[in-house]
Amino acid sequence: xxxxxxxxxxxxxxxxxxxxxxxxxxxxxxxxxxxxxxxxxxxxxxxxxxxxxxxxxxxxxxxxxxxxxxxxxxxxxxxxxxxxxxxxxxxxxxxxxxxxxxxxxxxxxxxxxxxxxxxxxxxxxxxxxxxxxxxxxxxxxxxxxxxxxxxxxxxxxxxxxxxxxxxxxxxxxxxxxxxxxxxxxxxxxxxxxxxxxxxxxxxxxxxxxxxxxxxxxxxxxxxxxxxxxxxxxxxxxxxxxxxxxxxxxxxxxxxxxxxxxxxxxxxxxxxxxxxxxxxxxxxxxxxx
Amino acid sequence: xxxxxxxxxxxxxxxxxxxxxxxxxxxxxxxxxxxxxxxxxxxxxxxxxxxxxxxxxxxxxxxxxxxxxxxxxxxxxxxxxxxxxxxxxxxxxxxxxxxxxxxxxxxxxxxxxxxxxxxxxxxxxxxxxxxxxxxxxxxxxxxxxxxxxxxxxxxxxxxxxxxxxxxxxxxxxxxxxxxxxxxxxxxxxxxxxxxxxxxxxxxxxxxxxxxxxxxxxxxxxxxxxxxxxxxxxxxxxxxxxxxxxxxxxx
Numbered sequence: 296x297x298x299x300x301x302x303x304x305x306x307x308x309x310x311x312x313x314x315x316x317x318x319x320x321x322x323x324x325x326x327x328x329x330x331x332x333x334x335x336x337x338x339x340x341x342x343x344x345x346x347x348x349x350x351x352x353x354x355x356x357x358x359x360x361x362x363x364x365x366x367x368x369x370x371x372x373x374x375x376x377x378x379x380x381x382x383x384x385x386x387x388x389x390x391x392x393x394x395x396x397x398x399x400x401x402x403x404x405x406x407x408x409x410x411x412x413x414x415x416x417x418x419x420x421x422x423x424x425x426x427x428x429x430x431x432x433x434x435x436x437x438x439x440x441x442x443x444x445x446x447x448x449x450x451x452x453x454x455x456x457x458x459x460x461x462x463x464x465x466x467x468x469x470x471x472x473x474x475x476x477x478x479x480x481x482x483x484x485x486x487x488x489x490x491x492x493x494x495x496x497x498x499x500x501x502x503x504x505x506x507x508x509x510x511x512x513x514x515x516x517x518x519x520x521x522x523x524x525x526x527x528x529x530x531x532x533x534x535x536x537x538x539x540x541x542x543x544x545x546x547x548x549x550x551x552x553x554x555x556x557x558x559x560x561x562x563x564x565x566x567x568x569x570x571x572x573x574x575x576x577x578x579x580x581x582x583x
Numbered sequence: 584x585x586x587x588x589x590x591x592x593x594x595x596x597x598x599x600x601x602x603x604x605x606x607x608x609x610x611x612x613x614x615x616x617x618x619x620x621x622x623x624x625x626x627x628x629x630x631x632x633x634x635x636x637x638x639x640x641x642x643x644x645x646x647x648x649x650x651x652x653x654x655x656x657x658x659x660x661x662x663x664x665x666x667x668x669x670x671x672x673x674x675x676x677x678x679x680x681x682x683x684x685x686x687x688x689x690x691x692x693x694x695x696x697x698x699x700x701x702x703x704x705x706x707x708x709x710x711x712x713x714x715x716x717x718x719x720x721x722x723x724x725x726x727x728x729x730x731x732x733x734x735x736x737x738x739x740x741x742x743x744x745x746x747x748x749x750x751x752x753x754x755x756x757x758x759x760x761x762x763x764x765x766x767x768x769x770x771x772x773x774x775x776x777x778x779x780x781x782x783x784x785x786x787x788x789x790x791x792x793x794x795x796x797x798x799x800x801x802x803x804x805x806x807x808x809x810x811x812x813x814x815x816x817x818x819x820x821x822x823x824x825x826x827x828x829x830x831x832x833x
Contacts (some may be wrong), residue, residue, distance in 0.1 A: 344605065398641075430685060432617050464678070466676065466678040467672065467678055467680070469636070469639065469678070469680070470674070470678045470679075470680060470740070471669065471673070471680065471690075472636075472639070472673075473634065473636070473667055473670075473672040473674075473744070474667070474668075474671075474690065474691040474743065474744070474747050475664045475665070475667040475668035475691065475694060475695065475747055476664070476694050477664055480694060484690070485680055485681065488680075488681050488682065489681040501655050579727055580681045580682050580683065580727045580728070580729070581681050581727075582678070582679060582680075582728075583729060
């Protein structure tokens with residue numbers, strides 16, 4: 296009799312968790328689909344070729360002609376530039392943390408600092424960047440935006456990369472060391488190679504954060520209706536374009552905001568799937 | 584006996600634990616020396632002292648000398664990569680590098696300054712043949728090394744180790760993860776290779792030791808108990824503990 300009740304209790308428990316899990320999953324999928332439907336249904340009607348190939352003309356924000364090419368290119372420049380700079384700084388740091396100093400006190404300090412930096416809200420980065428720029432007498436520019444976005448990206452990229460490097464099997468680097476390679480050669484030729492798919496994911500994660508961030512570029516990159524032709528000129532970005540367009544009282548401009556959001560989503564998805572495909576090709580040689 | 588590796592007063596500590604106690608050992612050139620002993624007796628530690636792999640573990644402390652070609656490899660002015668270049672290592676589980684079959688062998692060659700081209704191809708072929716893998720892989724150089732079977736991978740690791748042109752081959756139970764046929768393959772390779780290489784082999788398989796050894800080192804609890812030519816060791820062991828090990832008592 297007792298045995299049966301235990302069995303029943305376990306069964307109820309399992310049903311409960313099963314239900315909970317399914318509910319969470321459906322909620323998550325529901326939200327994702329809802330977002331996509333909203334963006335597509337509201338944005339697609341306003342999306343046309345002009346939107347993608349023209350910069351804002353006079354009266355664009357009142358509902359007249361023009362497009363968001365300035366913001367599309369601006370965003371790509373900003374996030375692309377910041378991602379490249381971040382790779383230059385994060386990759387060596389992650390390899391050093393993950394394969395040289397691993398578990399030392401010093402490494403823990405670096406990790407803690409990165410985690411703290413990760414947690415800082417992007418508007419604070421923006422304000423910080425703005426202060427620095429004022430100090431040097433710089434105006435809002437593409438360069439300023441790229442630098443602040445780089446700061447935003449480094450902790451994300453670096454921690455994600457380090458995790459990948461740290462999970463590398465030890466035998467792999469030992470195999471290389473046994474052949475008379477030094478640590479540097481081992482890190483760049485063997486560990487980095489095995490880690491490549493994971494590193495791509497880390498880069499993507501950081502890029503996604505940077506291209507979608509509005510607060511940090513608000514003061515530092517500014518906004519401009521022109522396509523940036525110099526790194527010292529202000530640059531537009533899609534999140535700010537969405538913000539400005541949604542803020543107008545004109546329905547046709549608000550629709551364009553959704554079209555802009557659609558463009559941003561498509562960019563992120565394209566890069567996401569593209570790099571996933573690339574990562575799969577790169578992992579051809581990986582040791583399982 | 585023509586000595587190749589001289590181990591003198593070697594003590595190894597992991598943190599506070601002493602893993603090797605005052606080891607003195609002369610390893611002969613171009614012979615197979617097998618290190619035998621129950622698990623945890625310090626066999627692998629002794630092996631790793633020869634290519635300075637011990638320092639890869641934090642908290643390891645080594646005293647004493649290991650002299651190869653007249654030089655103590657633990658001297659501070661010795662470049663550790665030179666030491667490791669002298670000794671090819673076969674580990675317990677084969678661990679191919681994340682690259683193609685060709686690049687696995689060429690990796691060591693390139694590392695030590697070999698340029699691309701025909702002569703590199705020739706050398707890769709040569710070492711794959713020496714490891715007895717050539718016929719199985721000659722049509723698929725560019726495929727990932729990870730796709731080979733585990734026995735093939737171990738032979739690839741052998742070819743890779745030979746390609747750095749070492750004088751010494753170290754084997755840390757190199758057949759223990761392999762199927763019997765692959766193990767036999769590796770054994771016969773080692774038997775051939777002792778013409779040109781000093782081979783030091785850790786094993787816990789007595790029969791393998793009987794098949795391969797020219798000299799046998801018996802270790803127990805970090806101490807070197809007995810060191811003798813294989814015949815003498817197996818026919819007429821001098822030490823009580825050796826006898827009980829051979830009879831399967833310890």
